[in-house]
Amino acid sequence: MSVIYIVLPLALLVVGAGVAAYVWAARSGQFDDTTTPPVRTVIEDDDAPPSGDPK
Amino acid sequence: VPGAEAASLARAQGAAGAAEAIACAHCGLPVPAGLAGEEPAFCCGGCRTAWDVLHDAGLARYYDLSERRAARVESSGRTFEEFDHPSFHELWVRGRAGGLCETDLYLEGVHCASCVWLVERTPLAVPGVARAELDMARGIVRLAWNPAATRLSSAARFLDTLGYRPHPFRGARADALRRDEDRGALIRIGVAGAIATNVMLASVALYSGRFSGMEAEFERYFRWIAMLLTAPALAWPGRVFFRGAWSSLRGRSLHMDVPVAIALAGAYARGVANTLAGRGPVYFDGVAALVFLLLVGRFLQTRAQRAAADSGELLYALSPPTARLVEDGGTREVPAEALVPGMVIEARHGETLPGDGVVIEGEARLDRSLLTGESRPADARPGDAVYAGTVVHGATLRVRVERAGEETRVALLLREVERSAARRAPIVRSADRLAGVFVAVVLVLAGLTWWGWSRVDPAKAFDHAVALLVVTCPCALALATPLAITVAIGRAARAGLLVRGGDALEALAKPATLVLDKTGTLTEGRTSLAEWEGDDAVRPAVLALERHSAHPIAAGFAAAWPGVPAAAAAGVTSTTGGGLEGEVGGRRIAIGSPAFVLARAADPAGLAARGGAGAHTPVLVAEDGRVVARAGFGDAVRPDAAATLAALRARGWRTRLLSGDATPVVLAVGARLGFAPEECTGGASPEAKLAAIEAIARGGRVVMVGDGVNDAAAIARATVGVGVKGGAEACLAAADVFLARPGVAPLAELVEGSARTLGVIRRGIAISIAYNVAGAALAIGGFIDPLVAALLMPASSLTVVLVAWRGRSFGSSNRDRDGEGPVR
Numbered sequence: 097m098s099v100i101y102i103v104l105p106l107a108l109l110v111v112g113a114g115v116a117a118y119v120w121a122a123r124s125g126q127f128d129d130t131t132t133p134p135v136r137t138v139i140e141d142d143d144a145p146p147s148g149d150p151k
Numbered sequence: 152v153p154g155a156e157a158a159s160l161a162r163a164q165g166a167a168g169a170a171e172a173i174a175c176a177h178c179g180l181p182v183p184a185g186l187a188g189e190e191p192a193f194c195c196g197g198c199r200t201a202w203d204v205l206h207d208a209g210l211a212r213y214y215d216l217s218e219r220r221a222a223r224v225e226s227s228g229r230t231f232e233e234f235d236h237p238s239f240h241e242l243w244v245r246g247r248a249g250g251l252c253e254t255d256l257y258l259e260g261v262h263c264a265s266c267v268w269l270v271e272r273t274p275l276a277v278p279g280v281a282r283a284e285l286d287m288a289r290g291i292v293r294l295a296w297n298p299a300a301t302r303l304s305s306a307a308r309f310l311d312t313l314g315y316r317p318h319p320f321r322g323a324r325a326d327a328l329r330r331d332e333d334r335g336a337l338i339r340i341g342v343a344g345a346i347a348t349n350v351m352l353a354s355v356a357l358y359s360g361r362f363s364g365m366e367a368e369f370e371r372y373f374r375w376i377a378m379l380l381t382a383p384a385l386a387w388p389g390r391v392f393f394r395g396a397w398s399s400l401r402g403r404s405l406h407m408d409v410p411v412a413i414a415l416a417g418a419y420a421r422g423v424a425n426t427l428a429g430r431g432p433v434y435f436d437g438v439a440a441l442v443f444l445l446l447v448g449r450f451l452q453t454r455a456q457r458a459a460a461d462s463g464e465l466l467y468a469l470s471p472p473t474a475r476l477v478e479d480g481g482t483r484e485v486p487a488e489a490l491v492p493g494m495v496i497e498a499r500h501g502e503t504l505p506g507d508g509v510v511i512e513g514e515a516r517l518d519r520s521l522l523t524g525e526s527r528p529a530d531a532r533p534g535d536a537v538y539a540g541t542v543v544h545g546a547t548l549r550v551r552v553e554r555a556g557e558e559t560r561v562a563l564l565l566r567e568v569e570r571s572a573a574r575r576a577p578i579v580r581s582a583d584r585l586a587g588v589f590v591a592v593v594l595v596l597a598g599l600t601w602w603g604w605s606r607v608d609p610a611k612a613f614d615h616a617v618a619l620l621v622v623t624c625p626c627a628l629a630l631a632t633p634l635a636i637t638v639a640i641g642r643a644a645r646a647g648l649l650v651r652g653g654d655a656l657e658a659l660a661k662p663a664t665l666v667l668d669k670t671g672t673l674t675e676g677r678t679s680l681a682e683w684e685g686d687d688a689v690r691p692a693v694l695a696l697e698r699h700s701a702h703p704i705a706a707g708f709a710a711a712w713p714g715v716p717a718a719a720a721a722g723v724t725s726t727t728g729g730g731l732e733g734e735v736g737g738r739r740i741a742i743g744s745p746a747f748v749l750a751r752a753a754d755p756a757g758l759a760a761r762g763g764a765g766a767h768t769p770v771l772v773a774e775d776g777r778v779v780a781r782a783g784f785g786d787a788v789r790p791d792a793a794a795t796l797a798a799l800r801a802r803g804w805r806t807r808l809l810s811g812d813a814t815p816v817v818l819a820v821g822a823r824l825g826f827a828p829e830e831c832t833g834g835a836s837p838e839a840k841l842a843a844i845e846a847i848a849r850g851g852r853v854v855m856v857g858d859g860v861n862d863a864a865a866i867a868r869a870t871v872g873v874g875v876k877g878g879a880e881a882c883l884a885a886a887d888v889f890l891a892r893p894g895v896a897p898l899a900e901l902v903e904g905s906a907r908t909l910g911v912i913r914r915g916i917a918i919s920i921a922y923n924v925a926g927a928a929l930a931i932g933g934f935i936d937p938l939v940a941a942l943l944m945p946a947s948s949l950t951v952v953l954v955a956w957r958g959r960s961f962g963s964s965n966r967d968r969d970g971e972g973p974v975r
Binding site: 138 | 267271285287288333337338349366369380
């Protein structure tokens, strides 16, 4: 059972990485507009103009 | 009523004509008979231009998209010169890396996937534009361009040609603030959620250890893990509650945050003490879950109430941003902000006046319906006073500006709209007071519990008091209302009813006074042929003459007879305020007002004397000096109006008609829709409408339904304002509810759905209060320890969530009740 002393902190590290990724995504505006991007992918095509940088 | 029969006949003819017509190559709408025959065929000039522009720019792939915008392209044809003016750049344009300029523009008419495709391909059509990103939900495009290669006006003209008229987006600063707020809230929720689930896992281990036996070493380990995990939840996402509680105490007013902060801090401190001592319950899972759930509830609530705050900014975005200044014999476009009294401006056919003033040159008709609600256009001659916000028809006017910018009548009106919207806050405050009372009661009870138990069993006193604070945690109560409202708003949106904020739903649930605008709300809002009596053989000649006129009457004839071929007319002369004269096939035809036609022709059949009084504008047709036909023009009543009003009256609503149109017209329409004469008010200016709403509001709740700028102040002042489809955007911006389906039938649905939503809210509150009362009684009696309290607490939240989710609000189908999340 003492393996829990290693596994649990490791699991928490993974959680921490996930949270950090989420915070980065929210800060860089990934969730600002949740309506347009799904529509954009449906009609995306080859001659698409260069898409914008993160705001 | 003969008028109604004629109107329905005209509509039937219109429908039959449309069924045979071919579809426009650009928008897919039927092509009018006069324009058919060419290949490809277009319904209007705007669509033809858009088609050409798209093919020239190599964007013809647009026509392969499965879903396209089915609306006529109505471009303003303006030059957008003012977008290049230095003062415009100073106000709205930002510099970006690489020498690029960037600005946000609000686009009219954005509403589907094909709009995203088209707008975002601006860089392909306008060289020099680096990128275009559209936020479809709000219709805001972010344009970046290279000022050395192109001008903003080129991109603006391209978008305008396709029917997306651009405006500077004036809410950009508030928007950036709100965006940061939203991001912050999302981060807090995410972090709190991640912590709560992981603390919960540690707690599950502890609980199962309690039943199946666990070595003391591991128990201590899990307690420490839970304790260390919970600390950041309190220090980061949970900080908002401590900050709120602190400012509430400093401001000497009790707020929901106070018991929340006390419960969080108390439970955590007790948990820490028990962890260090290695015995007794820890409350970390409850603390972490509470932080998460309360944050979610708050986020939902702000989102639901957010849109109401948008109104003011949108209004500014919609005032005409440009003026055509006359100087040195030429004209030049300048931003409307640059206008000062004394300047002379020019307004052409179809343009909106940017300032109040006096006509000094030109004769035209003015469509003032946006401002006054009057459906008939008024004539303007030199010397007449004209107002900003009215649309010029038929000719070009030169106007000397007397009031501009913030001083115009429409600007004063819009300011009134904002002030009224701000005044609506008391409803929110009463909810806060209720929470304050709840909080005070809980705190007093907890204090009494601690005091009482410290005399009986001092060792247990603290546990019982904490159990009380945890079990009466208002989070089910906090979730009940926002959740039910968010779910209802999402379902209403899918049914075409866009509701901003929960107050509107609560206020619509019980019968009150319903005040309706006439023009554009109960009626179609267009001049259309309502009566036709006389010789049908004269119709081609009528159309021939009316082709030479830009008057709404001419458009009314053309719309009513789409299948009738127009003859050719010669020597057509037009008299402003009178009518038209000309030769068609060797016969002399005159069309116009009774005074104009009777001065030129005899009326042996007595046609001029027939027809209803007041409701319709009479037009006579004479052939070779003899009156042969009589037409009545009016604004057709929407087919669903009568049934909807009857349904609402049956529910106990009092209905009133309040219009800026002439009193006889209002009385005639009112009588047809079952209003008593004393319930109809005509000739009401926007200010009078506001006063009327204020008078009714003093005696109770009032719901105002309208469509024009002239209704905007009244809509903002009413308990609930409702805007109908096709209305002026200023009015929609002021409204709490927007009916996105044509007609007034959605009103009945809105009222019914609101009543059901209120039922769901009440059930949720009743359940959470029942939980709290039972829990409080048990905690005071010392029957539950904080651990059981922490288990009861999420159970009550869960029940409330289920009630909100399964409760029937808007839309009756089962599809709506299964699965899908709330849409906002």
